[in-house]
Amino acid sequence: MTKKKIVLLDGNSLAYRAFFALPLLTNDKGIHTNAVYGFTMMLETILDNEKPTHVLVAWDAGKTTFRHSTFTEYKGGRQKTPPELSEQFPYIRKLIEAFGIEQYELDLYEADDIIGTLSRECSEAKAEVVIISGDKDLTQLANEQTTVCITRKGITDLEKYTPQHIEEKYGIEPLQIIDMKGLMGDASDNIPGVPGIGEKTALKLLKEYGSVENVYQSIDQITAKKMKENLVTNKEQAFMSKELATIEVHAPIEVSLADLDFAGRNEEEVIQLYKELQFNSLLEKLDAPVEVQHLEEIEIQTVDEVTADMLTDTMSIHVEIDGDNYLSASILGIGLSNETNTYFVPTNVAASSAMLKEWLEDHATLKYASDSKSAYAAIARLGMELNGTDFDLMLAAYIVNPSFSTGEVAEIARSFGYHGVKSDEAVFGKGAKRSLPDAEQLAEHVARKAHAVWELYPVVSKQLEENEQQELFHELELPLAKILGKMEVTGVKTDLDVLQTIGQQLSERLALIEKDIYEMAGEKFNINSPKQLGVILFEKIGLTPIKKTKTGYSTAADVLEKLENEHEIIQHILLYRQLGKLNSTYIDGLSKEIHEDGKIHTRFQQALTQTGRLSSINPNLQNIPIRLEEGRKIRAAFIPSEPEWIMFAADYSQIELRVLAHISQDEKLIEAFKQGADIHTKTAMDVFGVSEEDVDSNMRRAAKAVNFGIVYGISDYGLSQSLNITRKEAGEFIDTYLASFPGVKQYMDDSIADAKQKGYVTTLLNRRRYLPDITSSNFNLRSFAERTAMNTPIQGTAADIIKKAMIDMDARLEKEQLQTRMLLQVHDELIFEAPVEELERLKEIVPEVMEQTLQLDVPLKVDWNHGKSWYETK
DNA sequence: AGTGACCTA
DNA sequence: CAAACTAGGTCACTT
Numbered sequence: 001m002t003k004k005k006i007v008l009l010d011g012n013s014l015a016y017r018a019f020f021a022l023p024l025l026t027n028d029k030g031i032h033t034n035a036v037y038g039f040t041m042m043l044e045t046i047l048d049n050e051k052p053t054h055v056l057v058a059w060d061a062g063k064t065t066f067r068h069s070t071f072t073e074y075k076g077g078r079q080k081t082p083p084e085l086s087e088q089f090p091y092i093r094k095l096i097e098a099f100g101i102e103q104y105e106l107d108l109y110e111a112d113d114i115i116g117t118l119s120r121e122c123s124e125a126k127a128e129v130v131i132i133s134g135d136k137d138l139t140q141l142a143n144e145q146t147t148v149c150i151t152r153k154g155i156t157d158l159e160k161y162t163p164q165h166i167e168e169k170y171g172i173e174p175l176q177i178i179d180m181k182g183l184m185g186d187a188s189d190n191i192p193g194v195p196g197i198g199e200k201t202a203l204k205l206l207k208e209y210g211s212v213e214n215v216y217q218s219i220d221q222i223t224a225k226k227m228k229e230n231l232v233t234n235k236e237q238a239f240m241s242k243e244l245a246t247i248e249v250h251a252p253i254e255v256s257l258a259d260l261d262f263a264g265r266n267e268e269e270v271i272q273l274y275k276e277l278q279f280n281s282l283l284e285k286l287d288a289p290v291e292v293q294h295l296e297e298i299e300i301q302t303v304d305e306v307t308a309d310m311l312t313d314t315m316s317i318h319v320e321i322d323g324d325n326y327l328s329a330s331i332l333g334i335g336l337s338n339e340t341n342t343y344f345v346p347t348n349v350a351a352s353s354a355m356l357k358e359w360l361e362d363h364a365t366l367k368y369a370s371d372s373k374s375a376y377a378a379i380a381r382l383g384m385e386l387n388g389t390d391f392d393l394m395l396a397a398y399i400v401n402p403s404f405s406t407g408e409v410a411e412i413a414r415s416f417g418y419h420g421v422k423s424d425e426a427v428f429g430k431g432a433k434r435s436l437p438d439a440e441q442l443a444e445h446v447a448r449k450a451h452a453v454w455e456l457y458p459v460v461s462k463q464l465e466e467n468e469q470q471e472l473f474h475e476l477e478l479p480l481a482k483i484l485g486k487m488e489v490t491g492v493k494t495d496l497d498v499l500q501t502i503g504q505q506l507s508e509r510l511a512l513i514e515k516d517i518y519e520m521a522g523e524k525f526n527i528n529s530p531k532q533l534g535v536i537l538f539e540k541i542g543l544t545p546i547k548k549t550k551t552g553y554s555t556a557a558d559v560l561e562k563l564e565n566e567h568e569i570i571q572h573i574l575l576y577r578q579l580g581k582l583n584s585t586y587i588d589g590l591s592k593e594i595h596e597d598g599k600i601h602t603r604f605q606q607a608l609t610q611t612g613r614l615s616s617i618n619p620n621l622q623n624i625p626i627r628l629e630e631g632r633k634i635r636a637a638f639i640p641s642e643p644e645w646i647m648f649a650a651d652y653s654q655i656e657l658r659v660l661a662h663i664s665q666d667e668k669l670i671e672a673f674k675q676g677a678d679i680h681t682k683t684a685m686d687v688f689g690v691s692e693e694d695v696d697s698n699m700r701r702a703a704k705a706v707n708f709g710i711v712y713g714i715s716d717y718g719l720s721q722s723l724n725i726t727r728k729e730a731g732e733f734i735d736t737y738l739a740s741f742p743g744v745k746q747y748m749d750d751s752i753a754d755a756k757q758k759g760y761v762t763t764l765l766n767r768r769r770y771l772p773d774i775t776s777s778n779f780n781l782r783s784f785a786e787r788t789a790m791n792t793p794i795q796g797t798a799a800d801i802i803k804k805a806m807i808d809m810d811a812r813l814e815k816e817q818l819q820t821r822m823l824l825q826v827h828d829e830l831i832f833e834a835p836v837e838e839l840e841r842l843k844e845i846v847p848e849v850m851e852q853t854l855q856l857d858v859p860l861k862v863d864w865n866h867g868k869s870w871y872e873t874k
Numbered sequence: 875a876g877t878g879a880c881c882t883a
Numbered sequence: 884c885a886a887a888c889t890a891g892g893t894c895a896c897t898t
Contacts, residue, residue: 157876184884198884528895530878549878551897556879581880584894611890613883620892623882631881656883656889709888718888727887779885791889795883799890827883827890 006122006260007052008115010133011059011103015039015092017134017151019085027278035088036095036277042132042151043099044282050130054260056118057096057103058111066108067244074244075189091277098269102260109251112138116247119146122257132158137186140177140247142166172206182212182242188777193241194234196227212242280426296420300447302344302439306353312338314390316368316453318409319378320446322436325618326374327488327601331381332442335450342451344443350382357384366390370409370453372478373606376485393453395477396460398607399469402769407607409449416459421445421452472765472800477606480803483810483822484604484614491599492621492823493641493833495869496591502633503587506579513576520569527576530555541567558721579630586625586634593619599641604825611792612767612799614825622826624870635871640833648820648839649873650846650864651829652802654679656711659797662856663764666743673858680704686740687733706737710744711794713787748790755789763796764854765804801860802828805853812849816841831870839866 018038025034047055067074096103106114115138119129123145131138134151139161142148149158159165166174183202185193197205209215215222216235222228231238274283303310315338323329334345350356359365360379368391369375379386397404397412404415410423427445428434436442464470518524521540525532534553538545543563547554557574564570593600602621604614616622624638625631640647652658657679661669672682684695684703695703702723709719720730738745752774755761760770769792773785806825813820820834820842830850834842847862854860865873 187884193884196884200884202884526896528879529897531897551877554878577879581894585881585892589893605891609890613890615891617892620882623880623892625881627882651883712888712890715886715888717886720887722888780887783886787888795889798883829883 004054004122004125004127004257005050005052005130006054006056006118006127006257007046007050007130007132007262008118009043009046009055009057010111010115010131010135010138011057011092011096012111013134014042014132014151015085015089018042019082019088021151027276031091031277032084032088033091033277033279035085036091037279039092040095040279040282043096043101046130046132047099052130052262054257055101055262056114056255056260057101058114058118059103059105060110061105061107064108065110066248067110071191071240071244073190091273095270095273098273099265100263102255104253104255106251106253109248109253113248113251114253114255116141116249117251117253118255118257120249122146125257127257137177137181137189137245137247139166140174140245141249142174170203172203176206176211178242178245179206179210179212181245182238183215185241186245189244191241191244192234192237194230194238196230201227212238295422295448298342298420298448298451300342300344300444302346302443304346304349306345306349306356308355310336310341310343311355311359311365313364314338314366314368316370316391316450316457317375318370318446318450318453319375320442320449321374321378325603326378327381327603328595331378332436333446335446335448337447337450337454339454342447342454344447346443347382361385361387363387368393368453368457370394370449371407373481373485373488373604376482377489380485380489389478389482391453391457391461392478392481393456393460394607395481396464396473399473399477399767400460400463400467402607402610402612402767409452413452413456416456416463418452418455418459420455421448467766467768469766469768472767476765476800476803476807479807481606483806484606486810487822487824488601488603490821490823491595491597491601491641492831493598493639494590494594494600495637495639496594496598498637499587499591499634502637503583503591506583506587510576510579510583513572513579517569517572517576520567520572527573528580533573537563537567537569541569543567578628582625582631582634586631590619590634590637602824609799610769610788612763612796612803613827614799616824621824632871632874636869638870639868642833642835645833645835646839646866646868647870647873648832648834648842648846648864648866649829649870650832650850650862651826652798652850653861653863655798655801655828655860656794657707658856658858658860659764659794659801660711660744660747661858663793663797664741664743664747665857666741666747668741669743670858676859676861680707683707683737687736702733706733709734710737711791713748713790715783715787751789751793752786755785761789761792763793763800765797765800767796767800769796798828801854802830802850805850806830808849808853809846812845816845818842831873834866842866 015035019035021038025032025037027033093103104114115131119131119141122129123143126145129146131141131146131148136150139148139150142161142163144163148161150161151158163174166172172180180202181191183194183197183205184199185191205215209218215231219228219231271283315336318335320332320335321329322332331347333347334350336343336345361384365388367386367389369389371394372389372392376386393409393412394407408424410421413421422445427437427441464473514527517527521536525536527533531552533555537543537555538553543566545553546559546562560570560574590600595601600619602616603618604616606614608615625634658673661673672679680700680703681692681695683706684699685692687703687706688699705719705722714734716727716731716734719733720727723730751761755771755774759772760768762768771785771789773781774789776782802825806822809822809830818838818841820832820838822830822832824831843864846864850862851860867873
């Protein structure tokens with residue numbers, strides 16, 4: 001007989017974990033399904049990986065447990081279970097049943113105790129036990145037979161706690177986890193512990209004394225005065241905490257190993273349940289027919305000729321592309337819809353229709369687009385223009401809430417309660433299995449997307465109205481989409497020869513460095529593999545690892561820099577990495593992106609970032625090297641597309657700090673910018689309390705780092721890292737800064753308070769970002785939300801400003817009938833190509849337009865440069 | 875598909 | 884106490 005293997009799952013803990021790890025999903029009946037889905041994924045993975053002979057899911061019985069008679073406040077202060085999760089518990093139970101797994105709960109006891117008791121019984125019987133939970137408390141149960149798996153991140157990533165792992169991680173034995181909890185407490189269970197003692201201190205005490213009892217027996221040996229005092233005053237509390245943290249391994253349970261036989265799941269029941277919950281991807285895996293989504297009946301007409309009666313004053317439009325790159329992938333067809341009709345126009349029909357062209361180009365007929373930028377660019381490829389765009393579903397949804405915009409019509413539609421359109425994945429498949437459906441299905445899908453836009457127009461518009469974001473949408477994002485489309489289609493001329501020459505030189509240098517590294521290491525290995533590099537540096541050469549990653553030793557640049565004096569191989573590796581990056585990403589990567597027209601056509605994602613910035617992809621032209629000269633040379637490859645033209649670049653100086661001055665209304669900061677002072681020097685004067693002449697370069701550097709930190713939502717740790725000083729010193733810096741700029745301090749506090757009260761923060765032009773984690777009990781999540789609350793209005797307002805400047809700039813170029821073309825935006829910078837005759841005019845209007853686009857209480861300042869390539873605009 | 879490393883503002 | 888400063892994209896390696 002094969003050896004028994006028992007898997008014990010902590011039902012409540014895993015359900016919570018699944019719920020919070022996944023975004024809210026709903027089935028067509030409006031029941032939330034994310035926790036059930038997550039739980040299912042966990043179950044499938046665990047059963048697959050562990051192949052157990054016996055399984056049990058243990059549940060907490062109710063609110064009151066025997067621990068409450070020890071401490072009435074046990075698990076006090078917990079937020080009540082969200083209703084979206086509560087409604088899912090019955091489904092999780094059904095699911096477990098369908099999987100053929102036993103479930104058990106016991107009055108007055110928690111799931112922990114059931115698991116503890118069973119695992120004791122099983123390990124006494126020498127059976128192998130695997131415990132799965134999100135609660136680290138359970139690690140006290142680990143022993144030679146028992147492994148405790150704790151969810152790490154997401155839902156299927158588990159950290160396995162064996163006695164060895166606990167020893168490595170904490171330096172203690174599993175049972176001492178209880179002592180650790182006794183000393184440090186546990187905020188989530190409201191176990192008090194001893195004040196002032198956290199994980200680090202608790203472990204130190206345990207390594208020295210072994211247990212809570214021994215700590216108190218040897219209390220006189222403890223020299224740290226404050227800690228000793230805390231220990232003495234809270235002695236009772238420490239023992240009580242230890243008791244609370246102890247899992248009962250002799251609970252009066254009525255199940256035993258024999259009851260937990262796992263014979264496999266009932267396929268039919270599982271399929272039935274998956275259908276009800278609409279777990280389509282899981283159904284596919286089971287080779288079960290996916291329930292056909294019930295879609296509202298609409299009549300769709302595929303047209304072989306566009307006729308006048310089809311095209312009305314207002315219609316929605318969706319241009320379907322084969323893939324996501326509308327600049328190069330083929331155009332599959334156009335969907336058009338209004339209140340009476342929905343059409344699919346195949347690409348060849350559209351391309352040859354003068355009637356359609358006239359309608360598309362007419363400013364007086366209004367179009368509601370699914371994604372107007374892609375429509376502009378795609379329609380331009382058919383030799384037509386798109387005018388009269390009055391709505392853009394993707395942009396509108398993004399403005400209402402930047403977090404739920406994937407750019408897919410079906411997904412946006414669903415989040416606004418419209419279910420009449422299938423997801424692209426359902427129609428095309430995904431990954432390697434992606435393929436075009438037959439003509440009829442394609443026509444229906446495209447037409448339905450257009451119809452969805454029509455149906456959603458009033459819904460999303462109303463939301464924009466309620467949020468007071470109509471202006472942001474109509475005056476900023478919508479006109480910008482057209483300009484960005486134009487920029488993408490224009491593209492940037494790129495000189496392949498320049499790239500190849502640099503690439504050649506890089507390759508030669510890399511070969512030499514590679515040889516040196518192999519010699520110093522004494523063997524050949526893959527320098528690009530952090531894993532192999534770690535072995536060479538920290539095992540073979542014997543350097544001291546400074547930081548660890550999840551998978552091994554960290555070999556990040558900041559770690560290596562600290563080791564630079566230890567071994568000469570380090571600097572070679574750093575150089576190899578730096579040059580290798582240039583070669584792979586910038587030389588090879590960019591070369592591949594040059595089209596037949598000799599240009600690179602990036603795409604700007606307008607509905608992606610949480611702050612309102614743009615991002616650039618395929619390729620990313622917003623991260624071309626500049627900091628180091630070797631990389632900067634890449635910029636020489638970006639040149640004007642016409643002979644005798646020049647590149648012209650203009651950037652905002654200190655835009656984020658100016659925005660901070662404006663929105664915080666800090667008098668000193670405003671004054672500094674009004675005087676046109678060097679802001680870092682001015683900051684140094686205030687923070688160090690010296691006069692301008694006495695600010696040395698170190699002070700200025702420190703002040704600059706503080707200014708950056710302030711913009712990012714500062715922490716003492718972050719600043720200490722960037723300045724290589726202690727956390728304490730960094731903290732003092734920040735305090736001094738905030739004391740001398742009280743308006744900034746006030747702004748920081750107000751932003752967080754605002755986010756807590758309203759649930760979101762806003763920019764100057766009323767862009768929103770929701771921050772649900774701002775009230776989280778998880779320190780990490782909450783801190784992150786707080787920094788975001790401080791940073792987003794600043795970064796987002798700067799994004800608003802340059803977007804508005806782009807619109808003004810485009811209008812100005814048009815008005816003055818200039819040939820100059822706007823090519824790129826890099827967050828605080830605009831790059832143009834221009835005929836040399838227009839240079840003098842640009843020097844005047846570019847800074848003027850950018851500086852005057854919005855009136856703040858501080859002036860905006862723009863610097864500009866020009867040259868024969870992007871490299872020369874410095 | 876996820877991770878670590880490194881490029882930008 | 885614990886964890887650790889904003890927003891992105893791409894590459895190579897690994898699973």
